[in-house]
Each structure stands twice: as structure tokens, then as C-alpha cells.
Amino acid sequence: MxxxxxxxxxxxxxxxxxxxxxxxxxxxxxxxxxxxxxxxxxxxxxxxxxxxxxxxxxxxxxxxxxxxxxxxxxxxxxxxxxxxxxxxxxxxxxxxxxxxxxxxxxxxxxxxxxxxxxxxxxxxxxxxxxxxxxxxxxxxxxxxxxxxxxxxxxxxxxxxxxxxxxxxxxxxxxxxxxxxxxxxxxxxxxxxxxxxxxxxxxxxxxxxxxxxxxxxxxTGPVRRAGATLTDRIDRVTTHPVLGVLFFAVVMAGLFWAIFSLARAPMDLLDAIFGGKSEWVRAWQPAWLQVLVSEGLTGIVRHTLPPGILSDFLAQGVVSGIGATVVFLPQICLLFFLISILEDTGYLARAAFVMDRVLRPFGLPGHSFVPLLSSHACALPGILACRGIPDRRQRLTTILVAPFMTCSARLPVYVLVTNILFRDRPFIAALAFVACYALGIFAGIVSALVARRTILRGQNPPMALELPTYKRPSFSNAFISMFDRARMFLRKAGTNILAICIVLWWLGSFPHVDPPRQAVEMREQASRAADPAPLIDEANRIEARNAKAHSYIGRLGHAAAPAFAPIGLDWQLTVGVLTSFAAREVFVSTMSVVVAGTEDAQAEGVFQAISTAQRDGGKPLFDTATCWSLLVFFVLAMQCLPTLAVTAKETGHWKWALLQLAWMSGLAYTAAALTHWALK
Amino acid sequence: MHHDVSPSHKCQEPNCCAAPGSPRPAVALWAMEEGAEGIVCETCLDAKDAAVLRAMGLRPRARVRVCRLGEPFIVEVMASVPGGCGCRIGLAKALAQRVMVGPA
Structure with a gap:
């Protein structure tokens, strides 16, 4: 009362x-x-x-x-x-x-x-x-x-x-x-x-x-519950050597979960939007299989008559949403597991363990989780920077987070390392690891440069309350995951969708007449007993021609001289330009530009890409160009949604522009040096 | 800015448990042994860091127990009244060197 x-x-x-x-x-x-x-x-x-x-x-x-x-x-x-x-x-x-x-x-x-x-x-x-x-x-x-x-x-x-x-x-x-x-x-x-x-x-x-x-x-002798046990656990989790090993095991488990457990739902989402997953096709009922095998894109195409509206919805809207939503399982798992770790009381100890590693580079231990998160996607990584108390250290972490290799870079790494080391999977795997290492190295060196120049200041010594270890709450973790997923979809989905629509327009207009070769092929097909191969080939030639004469194709021709020092011709320049919407778009763009189909998994497309030639007859993907492309994709800022989130989280577009200028400049310089050294 | 301190730094707080003239001098928290207990006298830190530590519970007259040496330096801030449970705080070396503690 x-x-x-x-x-x-x-x-x-x-x-x-x-x-x-x-x-x-x-x-x-x-x-x-x-x-x-x-x-x-x-x-x-x-x-x-x-x-x-x-x-x-x-x-x-x-x-x-x-x-x-x-x-x-x-x-x-x-x-x-x-x-x-x-x-x-x-x-x-x-x-x-x-x-x-x-x-x-x-x-x-x-x-x-x-x-x-x-x-x-x-x-x-x-x-x-x-x-x-x-x-x-x-x-x-x-x-x-x-x-x-x-x-x-x-x-x-x-x-x-x-x-x-x-x-x-x-x-x-x-x-x-x-x-x-x-x-x-x-x-x-x-x-x-x-x-x-x-x-x-x-x-x-x-x-x-x-x-x-x-x-x-x-009411009696007060028991300091868990004090002795907490002391014993802390001796391991905060030990200079054992603590780092323990942390490595925890993070390896987190990584494994993000990349393995998220695979099935990612495949499912990919199938729903693009209809590319074989195992989904296998279990769908027959009546649904027709639609699901081609995904929502197929549903749009089956429902609407062919034309601009159908193309806009299928390639612009559905593909744009799909490109974002496909990463949702990884985002959800990441935040669910981080919430579980936080609830156990371990993350506060982990911050101290990583503080010893990151402090020489001007970053606090709090930066580790955002940087780790950025390996799935830079967007949640940047959002996770809110937990860094010091403003300068928070800004530095936000600026360097996109250097970490995100999932969107993986299709590019897969394509290029396969071209470089087609029959040598072990060497290809090493090249893959080297890409991750280069991203981390560039990130921490950039952090050091930022802390010594524009974000100069003392590294505030850490003082953290260390909660007692306890059983985590799964309902809390679920709500945290739900919260972050909703935020991710709202922030990234809207941006990337708008960008994809703009890129679709740039890549689809103006309409051009089909080339003579394609017209003749269609005439031959009308008289042939088996017209399918001829029609497929005619479609590919038309798609290549349309892309080459689209606004983005013209832009590629115009911008090619600027990218010549890193070994790119107009075709690769188109790929790099479109990948500013989302890095993985590079692969599908190259499939269209070189092979005339968006499906990079289609039979013969990899062969077509890897053996493609420049206008002068030289190989498109020579060794020097492959390496310079890899270096460029590791270091470049090619993600407009990330720039938008950086601007939002830092409170000013100047930080996003600085991030774009620094990363792009570094990527261009490093790629040019790589190409020059290997040419 | 942080002051330079020595482990045997004399506490200047009036009526402090380890003020000049008291039988034992105050020592830096960093210099204490694992399991040792003491009473916080003062913190030789800049105002911002001192305010944060004080708000976290590391305030003058707080009773502390050293749980782990090294970095992080883990200290248990014991409850100021019978029955309380206190909390554990992890400190960077730079902070633990500048929190002065007198005998319990």
C-alpha cells in the first residue's frame, strides 16, 4: 500500500x-x-x-x-x-x-x-x-x-x-x-x-x-553464490593464453554455426526468390514444384504477360528483396548466439581478452564482436558498434568494419579462385584464406591510421562489471534476434531494393534491336527439328547485346580507361560498377555480359566466363587481372546500404564518404600495384 | 591526465584509513595479492574515470577483495552492509595502478 x-x-x-x-x-x-x-x-x-x-x-x-x-x-x-x-x-x-x-x-x-x-x-x-x-x-x-x-x-x-x-x-x-x-x-x-x-x-x-x-x-551466513566457481572459471576465460584459446574455440563455434546452420534456410530463401536450390525442388508437391523451381521470379513471369512490368517486378523488385533476405538466417543466428553469450556473462570477459590484442591498434576489446559480425554482413556489425563506449573508438570500428570479408564477397572469391586454381582446390582454399587475412590486416592498419590522425585520442582503459556466470535466457535471445532481424530488413531491405531497381533500369534500358546473328539464328530455329539449342543461343546473344548497349554497358565503356590500371576492360568494369549495389551481383553480371544468362550455375557458364576474351582477343581473366580483382574486392567499399547505415550510425554523411574514399582509394591502389607486379 | 603513483603512495584524504600517520600506508590495488582485502581510500585518476569507477561501486570506504591478478585485474567490491553481495569489476592495469587501498 x-x-x-x-x-x-x-x-x-x-x-x-x-x-x-x-x-x-x-x-x-x-x-x-x-x-x-x-x-x-x-x-x-x-x-x-x-x-x-x-x-x-x-x-x-x-x-x-x-x-x-x-x-x-x-x-x-x-x-x-x-x-x-x-x-x-x-x-x-x-x-x-x-x-x-x-x-x-x-x-x-x-x-x-x-x-x-x-x-x-x-x-x-x-x-x-x-x-x-x-x-x-x-x-x-x-x-x-x-x-x-x-x-x-x-x-x-x-x-x-x-x-x-x-x-x-x-x-x-x-x-x-x-x-x-x-x-x-x-x-x-x-x-x-x-x-x-x-x-x-x-x-x-x-x-x-x-x-x-x-x-x-x-538471514544466516550469506553465501557468496558462485564466487569461488566464478573465480575458477575467470582464471581460464581471462588467462593470457588459455583465455585466447577459449575465445578462439567459442568464436570458431559461432562462425561454424553462422556458416553451416544458416545454409539450409539460406538455400530455402534462395529457392523461394530465385528457384535455384535443387533439394527444394525435390520435395515440393508437383503442382507447386513448377512455381517453386523458378521461385517468386518464376511466379511473376508466369502470372504477368512478358513486358516491362514483368521484368521490373521479377528482376528489379523480387531479385532486390531476395538479395537482402537471403542473408537473414545468418543475421538471425549471429544475434541469437551473441545474445546467448552475453547472457551467460562471458562476453564481458571476452572483451578484456580481445582488448590486449586490439589495443595496440587503437581499438578496444568491445570492437571484436562488431568486427566478427561484419564477417557475416557489415550492416549488423556496424549496428553492434553501439556497445563501444568511447566515441572515437566507436567511429573507428564503424569505419573499418566493412574491410572484414562479408558473405557477399564469397561468390566473387569462389569465381576468381576457381578460375585461378581450377584443379588445385587446396591452393584455392589458401587463396581464400589469404583474402580473409588481407581484409583483417587492412582493417586493423586502417584503424591504427585513423587513431593516429583524424580520430586521435587516448585509449580509455577498460573498466567493466563482470556479471556472475549464469544460464542464458533463450526467450531473451529470441526477442533480441527478432529485434535485430526486423531492424536489418528495415534498414537494408529498403536501401538495397531501391538500388537494385535503379540498377535494373540502368541495365535494361534503352531497348535495342536484336543483333543480326540472333535474328538469323531464330530463323534457323523455326526450320530446325530441335530448335531449343538455337533459341537458347539466340537468347544469350541478345542478352549480351542488350547489356552492352544498356546505360550501364555504356557507362562501362566510358569508365573502362579509369579501371585499365587494374586490368579491367569494359566487360569487367560493368561487373565492378553493378557490384556497388551488392558485391555478389558481380557474378551474375559477368554471367550476363559474357555468357548471356543470369544463372551463373548454368551448365557451361563457368567455362564461358573463365575462357572469355577481351575485344582484342586476349583472355578476360588473365592471372594478373584475377589477383588484382581479388585484391580490389577484398578492400573496396562496394555496398551502398553499408554506406547508408554508416551515415545513420555516425550521425553524418561525411563519415560514410570518408569510408568510401579511403576504402576505394586503398583498393584501387593495391589492385593497380598487384596488376603491375604480376603483369 | 593520470598522476604517477608509487605502490606506497600516501593517501591524502582526511580521516582516511591509510592517511599519513596511520600504521600502514595505502598501496595501489595493482600491488595487492590475490585474495587480499582492503578499503578503497582514493583514486588518482582523471575526474571522468574516477566518477565512472565510483558509480560502479569502487568508491572511498568500499571494501574490496582481489580475485585475479594481471589484466584484467578482477576485484570484488563487497557489500557495505551485512548481507549484501557486491559485484565484480574487471580493471585495466592503468586503472588498477591508480586505485589506492588501505588495510581492511
Whole structure:
């Protein structure tokens, strides 16, 4: 029950939206996110606070209260103190003061604040409670991990704590769900506490100790649960040698999962959009097989009459969406596993292990996970940089993340290494590894250059709270995965789709008359007993001719002199230009330009590409060109969605342009040197 | 900027457990042995780092136990009242060298 000293809330429900808005605030590792997930599940949206990289999750909660049926919860970043000079604290201050809101929300102070505190570490958590109470907002305190405190022999009397804080205190356990319903009901009943803790740090600390002393006591000898076990595990996970080995094993498992477990769903998605997966064809019912064997592209082509609309939907829209969605399984797995690792408490230790490795290059240990994520795709890698506390180090990591070999580069590596070492798979594999190594090397050297020049500054020494090891929450991991997947599709899908549509237009127009050779072939086919091969060949010749005379083909001819130093003729230049939408487009473009079909897996297409000739009769893919192409694709920034996300996450397009200029310049120079050395 | 400190640096905080004249001088956290306990006297850090450590629980008069030597230097901040459980904090060497601790 509310104490008599409490005053009614002066703040009312948001009249414009008819909602009761509650800000969820707390120290890191207090189970705030787990509680938020308990409240809202998947019914939430994620966005950034304007001008910051700080993320806000907003969830809707049904409180069951007759006055306010729905409550909006804002999950604020975890902070130790509102007074710290850190972006997380700045965001929390802005929200509580009513000067900051996520886009689309009213800029006003929240109707109430729910402070999540860790019952097993009461004294420190009360410091933040004191800071919030001084803001005189309707407040309710969630005494989380009460079950854990009980298990450790610690008793906290909620009534005594309420009396000391002059606000409602609800014991709960976000992990087990105990007390969460009671807390949900209290969210709309929060009152302004009639109590103002001291304003000085010394005074606040003494106040917190005093409150803690009054409200908590040990019911017996307090067990420091897991302290000894945690000590023992930490000796391994943070050991200079064993820690690195352990980390390597964990990361190898993560890599394996991303590239192996994601393969089947990726094949499935590929089949759905492009109809290229043989095993999917095998199990589909016959009536569906016809459509699925050609994917959504086939469905569009079967449904609509041939023409511009059909081409636009099949090649521009469906292919554009497919190019993005096919990476979704990898993104989902990556964030699911990272969330699991974070929940166990291991990631904080891993950050220290990698700090020793990355610090000489001006990067903190926090950078490792974003850089690792970038090996699947740079987009989630850049999004993961939000966890890097120091602004300069965060910017540096964002700038160098696209150097890591992402999945989109793999088709190009496969094509070129197969041309170079067709009957020598072991050497081809070594070349593959060398590409990965070159990307990592270029990334860390670029980071060093950035930290010594434009992003010069001290490397702040690390101080991290190391949570005790615990069993991870799979529901939390699932919600985190869902959140990131939605963000990925929204940010990347829209950009890449728009770019693919533009590229489709550039590659499809203007329409040109079919060449004489193709016309004659069709005439021969009309008289032949078996016309299929002739018609196929005529189609290929027409496709090559159309691509050569399209806007992108003309652009390729015009830009070819600029790419001549790295050994590219107009055909390869077209491939490189189209790959700025997405790197893997290079392979299908070369299939069209050289072989006249988009299906790079089609029989004879690889042969056609590998033996293709330049206009002068020289081989298109000579050794020097293959190596320079590999170097170029390892180092070049050829991903417009990544540039868009860089601009968004850094808050300015200048960083995206710098990233483009630096990576492209480095790629061009290195590829030109490679071509010159091997020519 | 960080100050240069020596392991036997004298704590200047008034009434500190290891102020000049006290029987034992304060030492840097970095110089303590594994399993040793002590009371934090002060931090010879710039204001920002000191504020972060203080907010995390490494504040004057906090009782600490050294869990692991080296980098990260892991220290357990013990609860200030009976029954509390405290927390574990990993510190870089540069920080652990500048947190001064007196006898428990």
C-alpha cells in the first residue's frame, strides 16, 4: 500500500496519445531488459534517440487498469549514474527531463519512472534510485532478483524499503516471472515520493548505505553464490593464453554455426526468390514444384504477360528483396548466439581478452564482436558498434568494419579462385584464406591510421562489471534476434531494393534491336527439328547485346580507361560498377555480359566466363587481372546500404564518404600495384 | 591526465584509513595479492574515470577483495552492509595502478 507520505502524481496520461508512459531505468546487469521483454514480448519497436547512437526500445503493456488500459514502456540504456559524462547518461537525463524523445513520440517527461534494482547489490543500486528520486517524478521500484537474494541468505523487507524511499517497492524476478504481474499493475499507480535524498555524492552514498542497512539483513551466513566457481572459471576465460584459446574455440563455434546452420534456410530463401536450390525442388508437391523451381521470379513471369512490368517486378523488385533476405538466417543466428553469450556473462570477459590484442591498434576489446559480425554482413556489425563506449573508438570500428570479408564477397572469391586454381582446390582454399587475412590486416592498419590522425585520442582503459556466470535466457535471445532481424530488413531491405531497381533500369534500358546473328539464328530455329539449342543461343546473344548497349554497358565503356590500371576492360568494369549495389551481383553480371544468362550455375557458364576474351582477343581473366580483382574486392567499399547505415550510425554523411574514399582509394591502389607486379 | 603513483603512495584524504600517520600506508590495488582485502581510500585518476569507477561501486570506504591478478585485474567490491553481495569489476592495469587501498 502507498505510504501516507506519498503525494498524488502531478503528471497525467499523455492527452495526445491517451497513453501512460513509463521510463524503465537501472544499472547494467540488473535484468532490466529481461523485465522489459516480460512486459512487452515482441510488441515493441526499436529506434534511436535523435542525434545519438543510443537505442530506445518502446513496448506496449496492458496494465489492466481501468483508467489507462495501455502503458508505453521506454527501455532506457543501462547506467550507473545519471551524472556521468557518457552518452547513455545524457540520454537518460534528457528523457527524464522531458527534453528528449524517440522520433514520433511526444517530447515530454514520462508519466512515471520504474527503477529496476538488483536485490543482491542493493547499496550500489540505491545510488541511482536516489538520483532519480531527486527528479521528483512518480516512481516505482522493481526489486529484481529477489529470488536470488533469498537463495543467498539475504532478506530485504519491501515495507521497510518503501518507508525509506517513500515510493512503492515491488519484489520480483524478471527471469522467473515472480511478482511481474504485481509490478505491471503498479506502473500506472506510481506517485511522486515525498522524499529528497542528498544531492552530494558523499551524502548520497551515506544515504544509500543507511537505507540498505535499515531494509536488509542476512538471514544466516550469506553465501557468496558462485564466487569461488566464478573465480575458477575467470582464471581460464581471462588467462593470457588459455583465455585466447577459449575465445578462439567459442568464436570458431559461432562462425561454424553462422556458416553451416544458416545454409539450409539460406538455400530455402534462395529457392523461394530465385528457384535455384535443387533439394527444394525435390520435395515440393508437383503442382507447386513448377512455381517453386523458378521461385517468386518464376511466379511473376508466369502470372504477368512478358513486358516491362514483368521484368521490373521479377528482376528489379523480387531479385532486390531476395538479395537482402537471403542473408537473414545468418543475421538471425549471429544475434541469437551473441545474445546467448552475453547472457551467460562471458562476453564481458571476452572483451578484456580481445582488448590486449586490439589495443595496440587503437581499438578496444568491445570492437571484436562488431568486427566478427561484419564477417557475416557489415550492416549488423556496424549496428553492434553501439556497445563501444568511447566515441572515437566507436567511429573507428564503424569505419573499418566493412574491410572484414562479408558473405557477399564469397561468390566473387569462389569465381576468381576457381578460375585461378581450377584443379588445385587446396591452393584455392589458401587463396581464400589469404583474402580473409588481407581484409583483417587492412582493417586493423586502417584503424591504427585513423587513431593516429583524424580520430586521435587516448585509449580509455577498460573498466567493466563482470556479471556472475549464469544460464542464458533463450526467450531473451529470441526477442533480441527478432529485434535485430526486423531492424536489418528495415534498414537494408529498403536501401538495397531501391538500388537494385535503379540498377535494373540502368541495365535494361534503352531497348535495342536484336543483333543480326540472333535474328538469323531464330530463323534457323523455326526450320530446325530441335530448335531449343538455337533459341537458347539466340537468347544469350541478345542478352549480351542488350547489356552492352544498356546505360550501364555504356557507362562501362566510358569508365573502362579509369579501371585499365587494374586490368579491367569494359566487360569487367560493368561487373565492378553493378557490384556497388551488392558485391555478389558481380557474378551474375559477368554471367550476363559474357555468357548471356543470369544463372551463373548454368551448365557451361563457368567455362564461358573463365575462357572469355577481351575485344582484342586476349583472355578476360588473365592471372594478373584475377589477383588484382581479388585484391580490389577484398578492400573496396562496394555496398551502398553499408554506406547508408554508416551515415545513420555516425550521425553524418561525411563519415560514410570518408569510408568510401579511403576504402576505394586503398583498393584501387593495391589492385593497380598487384596488376603491375604480376603483369 | 593520470598522476604517477608509487605502490606506497600516501593517501591524502582526511580521516582516511591509510592517511599519513596511520600504521600502514595505502598501496595501489595493482600491488595487492590475490585474495587480499582492503578499503578503497582514493583514486588518482582523471575526474571522468574516477566518477565512472565510483558509480560502479569502487568508491572511498568500499571494501574490496582481489580475485585475479594481471589484466584484467578482477576485484570484488563487497557489500557495505551485512548481507549484501557486491559485484565484480574487471580493471585495466592503468586503472588498477591508480586505485589506492588501505588495510581492511
Amino acid at each position: 502507498p505510504t501516507p507520505a506519498e503525494q498524488p502524481a502531478t503528471a497525467g496520461p499523455d492527452e495526445h496519445r491517451g497513453l501512460w508512459r513509463v521510463a524503465l531505468i537501472g544499472n547494467p546487469n540488473t535484468g532490466k531488459t529481461t523485465l522489459f521483454n516480460r512486459f512487452s514480448g515482441l510488441r515493441h519497436k526499436t529506434s534511436n534517440f535523435p542525434g545519438t547512437t543510443q537505442e530506445a526500445r518502446i513496448g506496449m503493456v496492458r496494465t489492466g487498469d481501468s483508467a489507462y488500459q495501455t502503458t508505453e514502456i521506454i527501455d532506457l540504456p543501462g547506467i550507473y549514474s545519471l551524472d556521468l559524462d557518457m552518452s547513455e547518461a545524457e540520454v537518460c537525463r534528457g528523457v527524464l527531463e522531458g527534453t528528449l524523445a524517440v522520433p514520433g513520440a511526444a517530447v515530454a517527461a514520462p508519466d512515471a519512472v520504474c527503477i529496476v534494482i538488483d536485490a543482491t547489490n542493493l547499496a550500489r543500486n540505491l545510488l541511482l534510485v536516489g538520483e532519480v528520486l531527486r527528479r521528483r517524478l512518480p516512481t516505482v521500484v522493481a526489486l529484481n532478483m529477489s529470488d536470488l537474494a533469498r537463495a543467498r541468505g539475504l532478506h530485504i523487507d519491501p515495507a521497510l524499503l518503501e518507508e525509506a524511499l517513500r515510493c512503492r517497492v515491488i519484489p520480483c524476478s524478471a527471469r522467473s516471472g515472480e511478482g511481474v504481474d504485481a509490478l505491471r499493475c503498479e506502473l500506472t499507480r506510481a506517485r511522486i515520493p515525498n522524499h529528497t535524498p542528498p544531492g552530494t555524492r558523499d551524502g548520497l552514498e551515506a544515504w544509500a548505505d543507511d537505507v540498505c542497512m535499515k531494509a536488509s539483513f542476512a
